[in-house]
Ligand SMILES: Nc1nc2c(ncn2[C@@H]2O[C@H](COP(=O)(O)OP(=O)(O)OP(=O)(O)O)[C@@H](O)[C@H]2O)c(=O)[nH]1
């Protein structure tokens with residue numbers, strides 16, 4: 396496939412219907428509460444509510460994004476040091492939907508045992524979750540897709556789960572630099588059939604892209 400063809404498969408979201416934005420805003424104005432953090436999938440909630448999850452390398456901004464989406468400063472714990480989230484955390488939104496915060500990967504200093512524990516927990520989750528509507532795969536706008544992200548894409552492919560790339564920390568990058576990251580990312584995504592064609596660009600710090608992400612999640616929850 397030529398580079399042009401690879402890139403034509405994907406596009407950056409830049410417009411969304413205002414009614415959908417409004418609906419997303421309304422959903423996230425509803426109550427969110429932390430339900431539990433699990434270290435084994437045997438403890439997964441059993442209600443059967445639809446869920447979306449946030450995955451990505453350590454420190455990419457998963458927990459910060461959940462906080463920003465829900466308008467709650469610290470419902471998900473964040474940290475300057477990678478490896479803050481070690482469990483799979485379930486947040487109940489609007490009484491019958493789950494937002495799921497995953498522990499990060501790709502943290503070089505993590506001991507082998509810890510990495511193996513992560514691998515088992517997360518892969519069990521992807522293979523066994525019956526209600527997962529989509530995985531948001533968070534990628535740092537400065538660094539782009541790394542080999543550990545590719546490994547995750549493969550794991551998701553094996554589990555038959557669709558992922559949508561969400562770039563984070565857009566406030567930290569210059570437009571020209573990001574253009575290069577975006578092109579390289581599209582190239583890497585092209586060989587993954589489970590990559591969703593639309594990608595999102597966000598900044599939890601500045602609020603960029605949050606309205607579109609809320610609307611996207613609301614749409615996913617309303618698929619029957
Ligand atoms: N500038 C900027 N910093 C951010 C943004 N989002 C998160 N951060 C910072 O990045 C660091 C990591 O954020 P977290 O949300 O804890 O990252 P995480 O992906 O949950 O990390 P783990 O739980 O370790 O996997 C924190 O210091 C955040 O303040 C953003 O949009 N812009």
Ligand SMILES: [Mg+2]
Nearest residue numbers: 457458479480
């Ligand atoms: Mg976290």
